[in-house]
């Protein structure tokens with residue numbers, strides 16, 4: 001681990017994104033547009049107030065998963081990763097550099113999405129709005145961490161895109177957005193206990209319902225543990241020598 | 244003197260996919276020399292260079308570089324490697340690319356301008372790499388490897404796609420680096436480039452056909468140039484055709 005090399009990598013990734021303003025615009029605007037669409041769709045029912053909080057965590061999670069897995073895969077395929085790994089950069093410097101860069105983006109994205117949901121779409125939140133932002137950012141970081149890990153197992157762009165339905169959709173289905181988790185069949189409920197997104201949805205619902213901050217903190221800890229685990233696994237899968 | 248060897252391969256074997264790409268390769272490369280690895284497409288040049296920089300998983304044998312096993316952590320700041328395809332970031336400018344690699348190798352700030360000059364890129368520093376020609380991109384990739392003045396440079400086909408003027412300029416630069424004490428191992432499939440090197444290693448189908456100076460090679464084969472010498476060596480092999 002070396003702070004200079006980690007930060008150099010973060011700076012480089014952010015510079016690359018700065019050269020791609022369209023991606024920045026999509027990252028910042030698309031979650032809000034979808035949240036607005038959901039709010040509009042359920043105008044005459046109470047559904048938006050029910051699922052709105054969870055959806056706030058979902059979009060940052062999904063977009064960060066995709067952006068991260070695609071950009072690290074690109075790095076593997078372009079030969080820049082092979083070159084970097086012959087240089088004095090630690091594998092954890094590389095992974096943490098990426099995680100840090102995308103986390104910064106995630107913070108911007110979460111701020112925009114939460115602000116839009118609360119002030120434009122009228123999402124009612126009993127708990128502190130700042131905490132809602134914190135949980136949304138944690139979800140985005142989780143997406144980044146899982147994306148880093150997933151890209152290690154993809155050889156092609158097609159494969160990495162397939163990880164979306166394979167890894168992300170089941171978590172969305174079982175996370176408690178479509179159906180509260182205590183109403184699911186027992187087996188699926190047990191499975192969902194092992195999926196990180198379940199804790200994210202839980203945390204967002206708790207904040208919205210104005211539950212004790214301690215409960216949210218516990219969920220945040222679980223999310224952080226999953227993120228750290230994915231980052232550690234991800235850096236172990238980086239191989240300096242390949243066949 | 245053992246430590247005057249920059250690279251030593253003993254019975255190096257590498258399998259890539261189903262086939263063996265290198266069969267029992269033995270090589271010794273002196274420190275401070277400029278050596279070419281020549282051979283047709285698919286002969287194993289890239290595989291050999293990757294084994295030397297420690298990027299290739301090897302099946303057998305030993306590779307020692309600057310006195311340490313290839314790929315060891317201590318070598319990562321002493322060896323510069325240029326991959327065959329330019330490995331730089333398309334969505335950064337030339338200077339931003341070099342700035343990033345500079346901080347990774349821990350070279351002094353002024354190094355970026357030095358390598359820009361050395362590779363004839365001084366006027367292109369502000370250009371996005373994606374907007375460069377193929378030859379310009381590969382020079383950016385080369386420039387990145389020169390950062391921090393590594394003792395050993397391993398260059399995989401650095402002159403592909405360059406015009407004759409630039410090619411000569413780069414070979415002059417390689418010679419200057421060599422005179423300053425750097426060891427260079429340069430692969431190419433342009434046999435003419437042999438005349439620029441202290442020694443040639445001719446590879447064919449994963450084995451070393453010859454490892455000698457150009458004059459010695461010409462004398463031994465009775466050929467007039469490196470290409471002719473290569474063809475004669477292939478024809479002289481048991482079962483060789485030409």
Ligand SMILES: Nc1ncnc2c1ncn2[C@@H]1O[C@H](COP(=O)(O)OP(=O)(O)OP(=O)(O)O)[C@@H](O)[C@H]1O
Pocket residue numbers: 243259260261262264282283284285286287288289290291327432
């Ligand atoms: N990723 C790979 N997987 C499986 N086999 C490979 C791979 N890369 C190369 N090979 C095989 O290994 C052998 C040597 O390839 P190598 O890339 O070292 O050749 P080369 O001399 O560098 O060729 P070129 O001049 O075209 O770059 C070839 O038979 C090739 O088909």
Ligand SMILES: [Mg+2]
Pocket residue numbers: 288289290327399
């Ligand atoms: Mg090659």
